[in-house]
Amino acid sequence: MLAEVLIIGAGPAGSACARVLALAGVDVLLVDQHPPGRDKICGDGLIPDAHKALARLGLLDAVMRRAQHVAHVGCIGPRGGRIDVPGSLAVLPRRELDALLLQAARDAGARFEQARFEAPLEQDGRIVGARLKHGDEIVEARAQWVVLATGAVPKALTAAGMCERHTPSGVALRGYVKAPQMVDRIKALEVVWDKSVRPGYGWIFPAPDGHFNIGVGVTDSHRDLGGKGRKKDVNLRAIFDAFVEKYAPAAELMRVGDMVGELKGAPLRCTLTGARWTRPGLLVTGEAAGSTYSFTGEGIGKAMETGMLAANAILAHADDTTARAAYEASLTALKPKFDLYERANRVNAHPWLADLLIWRAKKSPRLLARMSGVLNETSNPGNLVSLKGLSRLFIE
Numbered sequence: 001m002l003a004e005v006l007i008i009g010a011g012p013a014g015s016a017c018a019r020v021l022a023l024a025g026v027d028v029l030l031v032d033q034h035p036p037g038r039d040k041i042c043g044d045g046l047i048p049d050a051h052k053a054l055a056r057l058g059l060l061d062a063v064m065r066r067a068q069h070v071a072h073v074g075c076i077g078p079r080g081g082r083i084d085v086p087g088s089l090a091v092l093p094r095r096e097l098d099a100l101l102l103q104a105a106r107d108a109g110a111r112f113e114q115a116r117f118e119a120p121l122e123q124d125g126r127i128v129g130a131r132l133k134h135g136d137e138i139v140e141a142r143a144q145w146v147v148l149a150t151g152a153v154p155k156a157l158t159a160a161g162m163c164e165r166h167t168p169s170g171v172a173l174r175g176y177v178k179a180p181q182m183v184d185r186i187k188a189l190e191v192v193w194d195k196s197v198r199p200g201y202g203w204i205f206p207a208p209d210g211h212f213n214i215g216v217g218v219t220d221s222h223r224d225l226g227g228k229g230r231k232k233d234v235n236l237r238a239i240f241d242a243f244v245e246k247y248a249p250a251a252e253l254m255r256v257g258d259m260v261g262e263l264k265g266a267p268l269r270c271t272l273t274g275a276r277w278t279r280p281g282l283l284v285t286g287e288a289a290g291s292t293y294s295f296t297g298e299g300i301g302k303a304m305e306t307g308m309l310a311a312n313a314i315l316a317h318a319d320d321t322t323a324r325a326a327y328e329a330s331l332t333a334l335k336p337k338f339d340l341y342e343r344a345n346r347v348n349a350h351p352w353l354a355d356l357l358i359w360r361a362k363k364s365p366r367l368l369a370r371m372s373g374v375l376n377e378t379s380n381p382g383n384l385v386s387l388k389g390l391s392r393l394f395i396e
């Protein structure tokens with residue numbers, strides 16, 4: 001196999017990267033270990049950065065024709081207080097979203113093969129392709145660039161010599177419930193903080209056709225407690241049950257609705273940490289590079305955005321060193337946004353902060369507007385990143 005660019009992983013990051021490159025006339029081979037139409041365990045929420053990325057890919061209208069439109073993130077505190085933060089939001093199950101993105105990459109001219117990345121091919125210190133498991137065969141695919149967009153499971157990162165941290169930043173679990181009778185009751189992306197889900201949150205997101213995506217996520221799930229191999233004991237199923245018991249709309253949803261499929265869990269890699277971003281001939285993008293936001297666990301938008309950044313670096317620079325430097329600089333420019341979400345993570349650890357924030361925001365339209373600005377990425381989070389700025393968010 002031969003291509004100008006070999007992209008491993010056909011999630012939002014890989015497909016976005018493939019589409020941009022293929023539209024520019026680059027010969028792209030996109031591979032994934034699963035066939036098109038695979039599922040991805042996710043909350044399926046599309047926040048404003050995802051809308052922007054989809055618009056840049058020319059796919060927003062196609063996605064919004066199928067997605068459930070949503071106008072607010074409903075933030076609910078342990079004492080039941082609630083604020084609704086306005087934003088451009090939507091929900092589309094990943095099976096559909098990712099199939100649409102992959103098809104868009106193929107429509108642009110990228111070739112797709114179902115194959116599993118096993119190891120990079122190296123020549124004179126540069127990656128020049130990959131060894132792939134294609135059916136029962138091991139084949140070599142040669143390329144000028146390899147882009148690793150393999151998501152939160154670190155196996156491929158490790159095989160490529162790019163993994164700096166094997167443990168995830170967090171873990172989350174979700175299920176689908178069909179409950180048309182709840183459609184008028186749950187209209188926002190509901191995010192619920194409570195001691196029962198600490199350090200994390202529970203969610204209910206309204207999906208198309210009377211379905212709901214319900215789940216819980218826990219950050220900092222694999223913090224080493226000291227001593228060899230001692231990790232926190234996180235039982236997501238028990239946390240999910242506690243969330244359902246504690247949050248009345250979740251209890252009602254589970255009572256009146258029909259579960260579709262099983263509850264399933266998956267890891268997250270956040271804050272642009274845990275992996276090297278480049279080595280000669282190779283760029284790491286999407287969640288493999290840690291492109292998911294801490295605090296909220298949202299990552300579809302930034303996966304597409306970083307995938308497009310990788311594509312742009314390859315397109316703009318013929319030389320390996322300058323292309324890698326440009327890509328690293330573009331990721332570094334995103335860091336303040338990720339750092340803000342990392343700092344906000346303290347709300348997950350101390351849910352009473354959510355009560356305080358909700359209480360303040362109810363009294364301060366300016367604070368609510370600022371939160372909406374951060375969600376919509378229309379206001380620069382820079383002034384919120386400092387401790388002073390963050391405390392102003394809580395104390396103003």
Ligand SMILES: Cc1cc2nc3c(=O)[nH]c(=O)nc-3n(C[C@H](O)[C@H](O)[C@H](O)COP(=O)(O)OP(=O)(O)OC[C@H]3O[C@@H](n4cnc5c(N)ncnc54)[C@H](O)[C@@H]3O)c2cc1C
Nearest residue numbers: 009011012013033042043044045117151172286287299300
């Ligand atoms: C429970 C849960 C809820 C979430 N909720 C939300 C949400 O509501 N909104 C949001 O924006 N984000 C959410 N996220 C985060 C979001 O799912 C990720 O940020 C996003 O999927 C990252 O996209 P990606 O393209 O980088 O990786 P992925 O979507 O994981 O795609 C990686 C692809 O690489 C392929 N691959 C991996 N290894 C190999 C290999 N060796 N060879 C070939 N192919 C390989 C995989 O099969 C996969 O198709 C959630 C995550 C979890 C776990």
